[in-house]
Amino acid sequence: MVGTSKPAPLNHVPRSMTSSPLRVSSPRHGCPVTVVTAVQSGAAPLSPEVTQTGGGAGMKLLTHNLLCSNVRGLRPGGGFPLRIQASDVSVRPVPFNAAFVARLVPRLRWGALLEAAESLGHPSELPPEPAPDYEGDEAFLRRVHHVLLEVEVLEGFLQCPDSGRQFPISRGIPNMLLSEEEA
């Protein structure tokens, strides 16, 4: 099975349920977990750990792609990309808009996006670089759409690669405030 790192689960999530956010809790040992994605991608086997909750919104990977550490005294570029350590990830369908996604692609730091998707257990099936004709490639755009906008980090940390400083994400809100000493 593509993208799964766990044995096939026992139950499928019915399509009717995919409109609600699915909460995925990472197992204690930190193995990434596959998640049922939105209707467009079709139903896929769910791991037993998936719980369906009301779930609030979380930090999207598009936001993460723009974030960098603002700690003082970093090497140039040393604050990007932030490493995600997520303890609570949710997936929520978002209406797909091909033109919208196509315009976002050139703005992205592609490597950071792939890395982030991997770290959340969404090996994104994306190529190392966008193909030159990406704008017309709907399948590609849908995969980009999925990782950018449908995967949300509700709880966890964003870690500065250079300084190791951890910025918490609580209830889907990253807190990038530095203390007075750090600022």
Place this chain on the structure above:
Amino acid sequence: MCIECKVYSTTVRFLLYIIFLRYVFRMEHEATQLEKQHVHSVYENTAAYFNDLQSKAWPRVRNFLLEQKPGSLIADIGCGTGKYLSVNNQVYNIGCDYCGPLVEIARKKDEEVLVCDNLNLPFRDQCFNAVISIGVIHHFSTKQRRIKAIKEMARVLIPGGQMMIYVWAMEQKNRRFEKQDVLVPWNKALCSRHFSESNQSGDKGEFVHAVKSQDIHPAQLVISDCSYQTNLQPEIDSKHSHNMDHCLSRACCMKISEEENRFYSALGRSFRSWFFSTSLDESALRKQADKMKPPKNEGDWANSTVPIQHSRHCSLDLGHRGTLLKEQSLDDDDVFVESLSLKKTQWSSATDALRDLSLNGGHQSVAQSKSEEASCINGPVEDRDYSCGCNKDGAGKSNASKSSFKRTSTTDSTDSALDSAVSVGDQTDATLDTKAFMRYYHVFREGELCSLVEESVPELQILSSCYDHGNWCIIAEKRGT
């Protein structure tokens, strides 16, 4: 020069430099302290009330956002509860704010938000197509911090990207701020939730509507929650003696714990030495009485919102002593004159107060201007939500209010206010349980924002600038290709 002299002058220069550095650091520290006390903590504590407000997006800001190309990345720096984040769904909006509780509210509305500091944005360079800063940088207490805030926003803009900034203007239609650096009490009465409680109109968020339905003077309504609750008529308050009884309560809006007084005195002194014409001044509290209707029941008052105070401060900074910017009659003078230092000693000095009052002249009629202001606060963008659309009404009412307030205002003599102030000082903390949320603003003069950008943020080119309902607004573009 001989060796001794050389050594001496070098040492002196070195010491002066050290002292200068210490002042600079202390200045920065005090600036952050001021903002912590009078911006951040106020927003944190009042965030719950913002939730209920039917905040309207300003039309110009809306248009700016709607004009952005689909697929754009847009940042709202200082987004508060995120009302601008849902204006244009063809773009990707990120909001950020220093205030966690406000950001939580935005998050619940499913907006993409984070908590951060405008002075140190956690975004990589040149990643946004557009940035908006609506009613934010007027909360920074020094020019350097305001510049830094704008520079940070310019940093995250792509070349050719545009930025829109809204700040509260010093020049207001019906009044003038006495100073550029002011503390404005947060008025719970402006919040819709409060309205539905106190007005019993069940109407949320429509200030004007509430006023109409209750047929109560806008100024009264806004100014004093307590008066509203007790349904006092203006005439009642004209009695000096009544004021005497309740001045205490009025005055206790101003949080004057000993510690704060010391803090403010020190702060005032420090700032006075560092700032010039727009510095934060030491001050005595000006009497508020004309605006504040004393509550019958002190208990009620204690639970009520903080009325808008019109404290006047002695202008101690250079060159602006006693200067009042007036383009209209005294009657229309501005009420937002608050300044920092709530010196207890000054409060208890009746002579000072009297002198202040006499200097102030007709500032008692601040009530009158307040009547328009209260209902039609052409204030910072966030407050204007409350007063949206009420200008007409305010204007309509102003004449009526003027007369009634003139009557009323004479009642609130400084004497009574001061006497009350004195007595407040004697009160135990137990009675001063009303927290006075005073928000710090640096209101901008005409052209000040433009000059700031032109002089200190060369990476931005100003495209347009205008005055919009009591705010100065600029749109600037990041230079480069």
